[in-house]
Amino acid sequence: MQNSSKVNLQGGKTIGFVPTMGALHRGHMSLVRACREENDVAVVSIFVNPTQFDPSEDLDKYPSDLDGDMTKLEEAGVDTLFMPEEASVYPEGFQTSIEVKGLSEKLCGAFRPGHFDGVATVVAKLLNMVYPTRAYFGAKDYQQSLIIRRLAVDLDMPVEIAVLPTVREEDCLAMSSRNAYLSADERRAAQAIYRALANAADRVKEGKRDAAEINAFMRETLQKEPLITEVQYAGVYDPNTLDDVADIKSEVLLAVAAKLGDTRLIDNMLVKGA
Numbered sequence: 001m002q003n004s005s006k007v008n009l010q011g012g013k014t015i016g017f018v019p020t021m022g023a024l025h026r027g028h029m030s031l032v033r034a035c036r037e038e039n040d041v042a043v044v045s046i047f048v049n050p051t052q053f054d055p056s057e058d059l060d061k062y063p064s065d066l067d068g069d070m071t072k073l074e075e076a077g078v079d080t081l082f083m084p085e086e087a088s089v090y091p092e093g094f095q096t097s098i099e100v101k102g103l104s105e106k107l108c109g110a111f112r113p114g115h116f117d118g119v120a121t122v123v124a125k126l127l128n129m130v131y132p133t134r135a136y137f138g139a140k141d142y143q144q145s146l147i148i149r150r151l152a153v154d155l156d157m158p159v160e161i162a163v164l165p166t167v168r169e170e171d172c173l174a175m176s177s178r179n180a181y182l183s184a185d186e187r188r189a190a191q192a193i194y195r196a197l198a199n200a201a202d203r204v205k206e207g208k209r210d211a212a213e214i215n216a217f218m219r220e221t222l223q224k225e226p227l228i229t230e231v232q233y234a235g236v237y238d239p240n241t242l243d244d245v246a247d248i249k250s251e252v253l254l255a256v257a258a259k260l261g262d263t264r265l266i267d268n269m270l271v272k273g274a
């Protein structure tokens with residue numbers, strides 16, 4: 001595997017790309033596997049992007065395991081690990097920020113101001129640096145993937161954005177680097193997030209159409225857990241615009257963001273009404 005700080009264009013070959021912030025778990029590795037299988041060249045980046053963390057967030061304690069990551073990527077047959085220096089992503093005088101209006105302000109955007117501008121800007125930069133045929137993202141970060149799809153269309157980026165299903169732990173908690181911050185008790189309490197989503201999804205599939213009822217049910221499930229200290233949002237949303245839905249007629253997004261102490265977790269499910 002080539003360890004590169006700059007990736008060259010590969011004439012005539014398809015290039016698959018998985019951007020990450022490292023501390024690779026099974027969720028990342030499912031993207032890496034698809035990337036390896038579907039392209040001639042497989043590139044993975046590790047770059048902990050400072051501009052998507054706000055000052056109160058966990059940039060300094062963001063998990064890192066470079067040796068472990070490199071072993072996993074070698075074993076997965078990745079061709080290039082791209083680890084740009086912060087100064088090459090944001091050189092002196094850097095002034096540009098990409099804002100995908102509307103989508104970036106909803107759900108997580110309302111609680112993490114500027115976060116999606118940081119994501120959109122770094123993803124645009126990484127796509128321009130690696131110039132992939134396909135780039136892979138996880139559905140756990142549904143809003144992020146919607147924003148990146150919009151960005152790629154709006155900026156005529158010649159890249160296919162692939163969004164792959166959420167990978168879950170054995171107790172159904174969505175894989176996330178942040179799961180490592182949970183105590184054993186918090187880990188048990190966090191299962192309420194999946195429970196809220198899965199039981200709400202069953203209700204939607206059974207034909208319940210009143211979103212207010214589903215929203216109340218999801219909040220109640222989460223708020224019963226004393227270790228869930230804050231429910232930032234929990235409810236039924238339009239899967240394209242992320243707007244609130246009142247009457248469930250077609251496919252909807254069920255989504256949650258909740259905090260257990262300092263750890264903020266998100267999860268979601270797409271579900272079709274009966």
Ligand code: PAF
Nearest residue numbers: 019020021049119122141
């Ligand atoms: O999902 C992530 O890990 C990050 O937001 C990404 C896409 C690598 C951009 O920094």
